[in-house]
Structures are given as C-alpha cells and as structure tokens.
Amino acid sequence: MAQFFQIHPENPQARLIKQAVELIRSGGLVAYPTDSAYALGCHIGDKMALDRIRAIRQLDKHHNFTLMCRDLSELATYARVDNQTFRLLKGHTPGAFTFILEATSEVPKRLMHPKRKTIGMRVPDNPIALALLEELGEPLMTSSLIMPGDTVPLTDPYDIRLSLEHQLELVIDGGFCGMEATTVVDLTGDAPELIRQGCGDASDFLE
DSSP states (O other), X not given: OOEEEEOOSXXXXXXXXXXXXXXXXXXXXXXXXXXXXXXXXXXXXXXXXXXXXXXXXXXXXXXXXXXXXXXXXXXXXXXXXXXXXXXXXXXXXXXXXXXXXXXXXXXXXXGSOTTTOXXXXXXXXXXXXXXXXXXXXXXXXXXXXXXXXXXXXXXXXXHHHHHHTTTOSEEXXXXXXOSSOOEEEEOSSSSOEEEEOOSSOOGGGOO
C-alpha cells in the first residue's frame, strides 16, 4: 500500500522530502510531480525498481529512460556534451524538456538504449523534484507516468494512488503540475531532432 505525502508545491517540507528519499534509497518506487506532469522515480542503481516501472508502463527494451538531474554539471557527468550542445542545454534548462544524449560510463547499461547507448537527460523546474534531487545527491531514474494505452500522463495524485497504490511505495501530492509530458529532443545527430512535442516550446530546435 503506497504512502501518500502532501508536500507544499513551493516550499517543500524538509522532513517529508527526507522520508521520500529514504524510501527511494531503500528500493521504493515513487510517483512525484515535475514541471510537466507526474512521473515515476526510483534509485539509479535499483534494477528491481526499474523492472517494476517497465511492468507498470509495459515498456520494451528500446525505451529511452531518463535521468532527472539537479543541474547541468550533474547532467554532464552522465552524458557526453560538447560546447555547442552545452550552450543549447543551458538555454533550455531547467525546463520541460528531455534531451536524448550519448551516455557516459557512469550510466548503468540497463538504462541505456541497447543499440545506440543513449540516455534521456532532464533538469526539472519544480521545487519538489529539485528538493528530492538535492537530498538524494544523485540523479533520479525517471519515466513519465503514462499508462499503457494512454497518450497523456496521469495528472491527479488521488487518481494515481487509486490506480497504483499496490504497485508503488509512495505517491507525492504536489498539486496540479500540468497535463503534458516533456518535449523530447534528440541531440545525438548533426542537428537536433524533435522526437515528441510536449509542453516545452521546441521552436528553437526547429529553426
């Protein structure tokens, strides 16, 4: 049965953030708010929790998972970023974008795309997500909370609890945070490629 924390969307309570991170570190699967919609998160090194996300979302082995990072310097530890890409990232982080980048050896192989060795990277603009990342001290393995057969993420924490209370350890109620997933942009080629249009404005990448 999932625990249910009501965390203030602008001033997250440190005690609840600490408890949430303890659950993540001990193998827990968490639904939490971001600046686009709610997402599923688990510890970067936890294979069992990752398999549970795959099962909930019915994802195949080619799915690009995402690492949620505190800032660009943390992102650059887990992805190969040249100067031009860094400038592009700097202009769009934090924000509702997921960037597909070439992974470094710091990324567990099971999180990478099996052939392309890529990983999704993201820096959120949400106080609760950032507080979790700060307390955790490393990226959070994350995936949009889009259920099988749906095209948009779950947006209501009470609906999330109702649907997934036996499959999660924690649902964080951070209020309404949007109804669209992130905009996904692949930066591994010669030019940026728009993979999914979400709530981030992709016009800069399509010039």
